Amino acid sequence: MLPLEHAPVYSPSELGGREHSQYWPVKAEYNVTQYNSKLRQYATSVNTMLEQGGLLEHTIKKRWPGASLTVFDVNALLKDILEDPGAYLSYPANVTGVYHSCPEGAAPEDCADSSNPLSSFFWYDDLHPTERVVRIIAETFIKVVKRKSKYGHYYG
Template structure:
């Protein structure tokens, strides 16, 4: 009977995805109650190890704090000037929770470097292999990395969905599903190495970042991160809407594929798997800045600290801004992300969903 129910739920998931593709719908929310209410008893936040000690992360500039590997010594020092203009969210997790942090993220990265014809770092080719090499190292500088107490987090996709990749169709033989598959494949490798506690940070609301925003929301043409945008499309509204749909589609797939892989396919036996809904958190900051931003300047979610110039040389003024530049969140936004991460692990999070896998 349970196998029949599982099969039925999987068919519903496939039907939902197909329906979205055929109708052009970017979200699958209408299917949520029908599909996953029976699985809610396994979605306990306290299934994450609340006494966790280390935290290992993989990703791009949204997460990069400097070092690329840690043994026998870190490849470089921790950076206080990151994509936020200050410290990155993982550094604040280290401060708030007092944990050992191993951050393998590198600015400009893709999940798979093949997704772009440009030469980039890849989680698949570089970051996960660096981590595996570090875990094999024995001696001074070895990782403090007990598998059952460590949370392994991936936040990737800002570049994969951006220009020079899927947004501009640079690999016509691939689809966005290849990017999604790549993400789960990296969790596969970590699982085989011994990891059991996973966190997937979904895509940020990139359509609110000035690089992709609507004109009335501060959208710009020719961001420093996309200098030849005009050769692709000069219609800022079309660019913004395309990114909004891409992000919504990927996050919907994450929402439905993750519990399917964890609880129906049992892809990761005896594990916990959390989706940190950064998209909803950052969207809430955008819609309700007064609840999150606390700087001395007028609150601003459409422009950037870089555009503010000398008026934002005082760090207290910067805390009024959601964005550091046209693509990256501000340091204050990253503090909020870190606070929510810690709350999720402590079982008090608002923006997350956790599933536990049955035994093998």
């Protein structure tokens, strides 16, 4: 599961989050810090269930004789990008800002793109990763399938 707690729409402003978002227009009415913490807990729980569920079904219950199972830990990959953006994104790497920004209540034609390269951003807008991040996920997926990635957990 994506680490959505880092998305500008769900992050508190003191952690680089956007105060206003087209995806959450009433954000100011919520305790964003608490909401962010719940997102982190949910993402951790889902990732743990996927990992342990695969291990349980394949290895312990032997549910799929002769099959191999791989769990791709996208969450870990994206956290690595967030922690070391210069290794993955173009200069000047930016993991807190957004490439495509819309002022509060703006019409689509009033939104603006950053003057920095799109490939330098993790977030396209308040919620969605950029094409560069999606490409990194796709490239890593191929490595996982070939069993050549630390982000793959392999059973069988």
